[in-house]
Amino acid sequence: MQCLAGYSLSKSYIDSDQSIQVLTDATLEVNEADLICITGQSGCGKSTMLHILGLLDAPDAGRVLIRGKEINSVMSEAPRIRNSEIGFVFQFHYLVEDLTAKENVALPMIIAGYSSSIASRHAIELLAKLGLADRQNRYPNQLSGGEQQRVSLARALINNPAIVLADEPTGNLDPKHSTEVWEMILSLNKERGQAFVVVTHDHESAKLATMTYNLANGRLSLMHSDNKSPRSS
Ligand SMILES: Nc1ncnc2c1ncn2[C@@H]1O[C@H](COP(=O)(O)OP(=O)(O)OP(=O)(O)O)[C@@H](O)[C@H]1O
Ligand SMILES: [Mg+2]
Known part of the structure; x- marks a missing residue:
């Protein structure tokens, strides 16, 4: 299994x-x-x-290794790695207000160098998978909070990143x-081997995870693992 x-x-x-x-x-x-x-x-720091x-953001101390390479988040290479390797779904969704749902989803793919017609086609496919086919031309302020959340998820997935946060x-x-949304996460995780790190308050959904950690007093404790040998503290 690749780290x-x-x-x-x-x-x-x-x-x-x-x-x-x-x-x-x-x-x-x-x-x-x-x-x-x-x-x-x-407030515990998730x-x-x-x-x-x-x-x-950068830690005050410690290390961030992506595919074995130490990454400094303030260095110039960080945006490229972030755009290609990592998909991010924010707690408070941060869609670009003057772009439509489709344009928001297509944006990371255009930044990665694809033409806007290819990016648009992928964006439409992903939005359809998330039940938003008829919302693609709406602006964020014309969408409900839940719809905006799903647009954010589509945007995080469009470049097929190795890790989705x-x-x-x-x-x-x-x-x-x-x-x-959980079914989609589970199927992408199973079919494509995409890794997910999901912050959730939903303890039922957390049971679907291969590993669940609890963050308290600045540290992670392993609560549940499908894998018998815990890898972290
Ligand atoms: N920019 C900041 N400046 C000062 N304190 C901050 C800043 N950002 C977060 N904090 C504080 O750091 C702690 C951790 O915040 P964080 O947002 O990571 O919590 P969280 O676990 O995500 O909480 P929630 O479940 O409510 O989203 C909190 O006490 C918060 O008030
Ligand atoms: Mg939070």
Whole structure:
């Protein structure tokens, strides 16, 4: 099984002259075909951690290895690696307001160098898979929160990244659409071997994961694993 990413992370924030330690040498390894869920109380640092995993933020100390290569998230190569290897579904979806759903989904593929007609065709296919075929020409403010969430998922998937990081991707969805999103995650994970790291409060869905970690006091603890030998602390 190929190791896609390895992390050991420490991170603190300064708040009114006080330093808040959010991550304390939290370690995680992501292998091909892993479906990792991360749970933890509000404010424990899950989004902070996911942003660092996605090269959107830098740790204060520690290492980020992507395919064995140490990556510094502030270096010039980070955006290219992020666009090609990593798909990111944000907790609060961050769609571009003046682009339609289809254009939002197509954007990472155009940035990767594909023509807009090829990117558009892929975007339409993905939106259809997520039940949004008739919403492709709408702008984000014409979509419900759950629809925006699914557009975000399509945008994260379009470049077929090795790792998809998703911060509460079903947080705004009703049970039916939540089940559909989980089914899509499970099938991509099984069929393509795509790795997922999903932050979720949904303990039922977390049971579908190959590994579930709980984040508390800055560290990850393994709660459940299909694999008998835990790989991280
Ligand atoms: N830019 C920042 N400056 C200062 N403190 C921050 C900053 N971003 C986050 N924090 C603090 O760091 C801690 C972790 O925040 P984070 O957003 O990672 O939590 P979370 O586990 O994702 O929470 P939730 O489940 O509510 O989304 C919180 O106490 C938060 O207030
Ligand atoms: Mg969060």
